[in-house]
Amino acid sequence: MRPQPGSRPRPGRARLSRSADFDRVFRHGRSHANKELVLYVFPRGEQAGAARLGLSVSRKVGGAVERSRVKRLLREAFALECDRLPEGTDAVVVARHEARPLAERDGLAGIRRSLAELIDRVAGSATATGASDVSGSE
Numbered sequence: 001m002r003p004q005p006g007s008r009p010r011p012g013r014a015r016l017s018r019s020a021d022f023d024r025v026f027r028h029g030r031s032h033a034n035k036e037l038v039l040y041v042f043p044r045g046e047q048a049g050a051a052r053l054g055l056s057v058s059r060k061v062g063g064a065v066e067r068s069r070v071k072r073l074l075r076e077a078f079a080l081e082c083d084r085l086p087e088g089t090d091a092v093v094v095a096r097h098e099a100r101p102l103a104e105r106d107g108l109a110g111i112r113r114s115l116a117e118l119i120d121r122v123a124g125s126a127t128a129t130g131a132s133d134v135s136g137s138e
Helices: 019-028 064-084 099-128
Strands: 030-033 037-043 052-057 089-095
Touching: 019 037, 019 052, 019 089, 030 099, 037 099, 052 064, 064 089, 064 099, 089 099
Parallel strands: 052 089
Antiparallel strands: 030 037, 037 089
């Protein structure tokens, strides 16, 4: 079976799916926020590899169709920007209410710009501390 034009293969392990993984990122990770999104990041440590993504898009964002569109755009934006995160990072993106108007108005470019702003903060905080560890000292 040949892939659809424009589709890219995505590794199955690039997503967070277990509740315990989400809890670990929320409890022990660092958060960075803007008007549309909140990005939580936590380094996995010995389990280095590609950055993994978890999404949280509540009904405050909109109905099922709007939430699905926002999630699809977030996954695509993360795929384009994840190389800028330290290796072995787990990330959870929480979409705020303002993510839907941004997605409707600017599409992938707007979501990507918003996510890139948060990833810049992650990279800046890792550089400012002089370490690649982006977690809190707990």
